[in-house]
Amino acid sequence: MNQRQTVLVVDDEKQNRTLLAELLKDDCRVALAGNGNQALDRAHELQPDLILLDVMMPDMNGYQVIQALKNDDTTRQIPVIFISALDSPADEERGLDLGAVDYITKPFHPSIVRKRVRNHLQSVHHRHLLENLAMIDSLTEIANRRRYDEALEHEWRRGARNGSPLSLAIIDVDHFKAYNDRLGHAEGDHVLRQIARALSAFVRRPGDLIARYGGEEFVLLLPETDAQAAAEIGEEIRASIENLHLAHPNSPVSNYITISLGGTTLIPNGGQVAPLFFQIADDALYAAKADGRNRAFWRQRTD
Known part of the structure; x- marks a missing residue:
């Protein structure tokens, strides 16, 4: 079991919280909440892998808590196990209908609770691996195009809320078809892996993302990065790839593998990504190629 997984125990009775924490401490990290509002706050803060939730609590009961969790995009996917003294089939059915993955009645058998928690944490671990x-x-x-598309939508909305700049670079390996024609696709794949590794060094903050867009094309997403800073990073990237000194016998540009890079920066507006965002960066990439390749061009939206 992955020891870094976190279980949030929610119960208004301190004795129950202590008992469950002691029971699970060897299998996972345990966080505690004594009421529904604390549970929601801690769920947002910690993003636990599993929540053990009491039903009968003052102010906000467990059914209300799980409804709030399921109505929030940031907590909807967190699995919930009810642990409750309500032991009728109707109570269990209600809990499962609201989205709980399991329902354990009190008084519970410690060994059974531990095994059920282990099983659910294992399922969560496998789901995360597949995702x-x-x-x-x-x-x-590195990230693929699907991951890039999701990150772009997220960062676009965040930039629109905060009024912060978002920068995008499109990176293309110069004369890569000629490289494959001369040295073969196996060597070409090796080059792409080395370029991806070099590009990953420029992912310096949690929101930054480098992804393979397709073929020999990569994209770099830089949230909260203005045009000047992003353009400087673009030039650093161009130089870093050339400085790998990966021989390219069929390139009219250089003796080594080089890239062309086009980028743009804007402040997002609205909830949907503007198609113009990618188009401006792509136009800058085209200009870099037209200027002789092994260039990094940056353009800003002018309207």
Whole structure:
């Protein structure tokens, strides 16, 4: 079991919280909440892997808590196990109907609770692995286009809320078809992996993202980065790839593998990503190629 997984125990009775914490401490990290409002706050803060939730609590009962969790995009996917003294089939059915993954009645058997929690945490671990694999490019082991599309939507909305700049770079390997024609696709794949590794060094903050967009094309997303800073990063990236000194015998640009880069910066507006955002960056990339390649061009929206 992954020791870094977190279980949030929610119960208004201190004795129950202590008992469950002691029971689970060897399998996972345990966080505690004594009422419904604390539970919602801690769920947002910690994003636990599993929540053990009492039903009968003052002010906000467990049914109300799970409804609030399921109505919030940031907590909807967190699995909830009810642990309750309400032991009728109707109570259990209600809890499961509201989205709980399990229902344990009090008084509970410690060994059974522990095994059920272990099983659910294992399921969560497997689900996260599958979700991560679906977002990773199998060749380069960096984010794929699907992950980029999701990150772009998220960062666009965040930038629109905060009025903060969002920068995008499109990166293309110069004359890559000629490289594959001369040295073969196996060597070409090796080059793409090395470029991806070099580009990953420029992912310096949690919101930054480098992804393989397709073929020999990559994209770099830089939230809260203005045009000047992003353009400087773009030039650093161009130089870093050339400085890898990966031989390219068929390139008219250089003896080594080089890239062309086009980028743009704007402050997002509205809830949907503007198609113009990618288009301006793509136009800058085209201009970099037209100027001789091995260039990094940055353009800003002028309207």
